[in-house]
Amino acid sequence: MALVEINFDGIIGPSHNYAGLSVGNLASSNNASAPSYPKAAALQGIEKMRANLRLGLAQGFFMPLDRPNQKWLSGLSTDMQSSEPHIRAAAFSASAMWAANAATVSPAPDTADGKCHLSAANLLTMAHRSHEWTGTLAQLKLAFADDVHFAVHGPVPAPFGDEGAANFMRLCRTHGDAGIEIFVYGKSGGPFPARQHIEASKAIARAHRLDAAKTLFVQQSEVAIAAGAFHNDVVAVANEHVLFTHEQAFEHPEQTYADIKRLLPETEIIIVPADRVSLADAIQSYLFNAQLVTLPDGGMALILPSEAQDNARVWGWLSEMVAGNGPIRKLVPVDVRQSMANGGGPACLRLRVVADPATVDPRFIANEAKLDQIASVVAAYWPESIVPDQLSDASLMDQVRAARMALLTTCDLTALA
């Protein structure tokens, strides 16, 4: 079968809560200590996957990780009862739901050995995300165990921060053709950290055996990071030959566009001007944290958060765009408000892998029946709500572990237990 883009969504874990852990992520800070609704959150994520299946798109999923992470706590010589609240919250976070940060993926047509390469991200800038990679790597090794078609790599070593596909874009004629790969790194972000370091991006490009002549390293704009765009995928998204970007996404936009055009002349760059949609509106509405997808009929659609529809300036600009003659033909709003309140839109919730689905472990591939089963487990086991004060509550920890185990059992994935 031909290579297709498969979107692997992180199933929102039973410990989903708002702990204000991500400095520079305004939604996370603004919603710190608010009650969360893990069951509703996970069901929203499942509905997004269903909607994508119904659009004719290939869909996969990843399991939530084991939380609280006892091994990480043991490494810090503590446990959930006695640790300080911020350590406890970091051990308990369901942040692996944002699968865009799980890994960087270079599809087979771009690599020297013709394999699809995946590198687990170290996520080391944020404590609560820095211990995801062990569980993520185990999962990637299982899902992409076919070593004729895939090469799975561990994370880049410290101190070089890597945030996975959130700071990475690929442009190509069609998914199955060789493309250009664009690594977007940060240098500085005013009061906020730049999470993606160029050293990490370069290490991944080498590990993935990319063609240096078709690889770009581009600086994310400092004003964008300072305005709350802690990842590049909050201000730009690419699909096949289309780059949809905010005017202020890159530090050197003209050079970036020229380099892209030089390497892939058929690229169409759609620039949203700051005088129509400010960075503040872009970050509040997450219009760029959309899944820009190619539909089976060939047109492109933007699957975006319903917050984008609620913002009149954003929706006005988008409506004009789709009414024009450009490549993006359709807007599909989805409700992922529980994830959005922690700064994770539709695009954060998924990792794109271009591959033949038959080469992926079928236990990670979605269909309607499997999503029904997953939704039943979520409905039966996921907590209704969590407030941060509950995180040391032993009965909540037991419920969270039992919920994940029920899902692993249903999906025949107890190997990840």
Ligand code: SUG
């Ligand atoms: O890393 N939020 C995530 C959101 C990740 C979004 N991903 C992409 N843009 N691809 C983060 O900042 C908040 C957790 C908390 O505060 O409880 C959090 O980790």
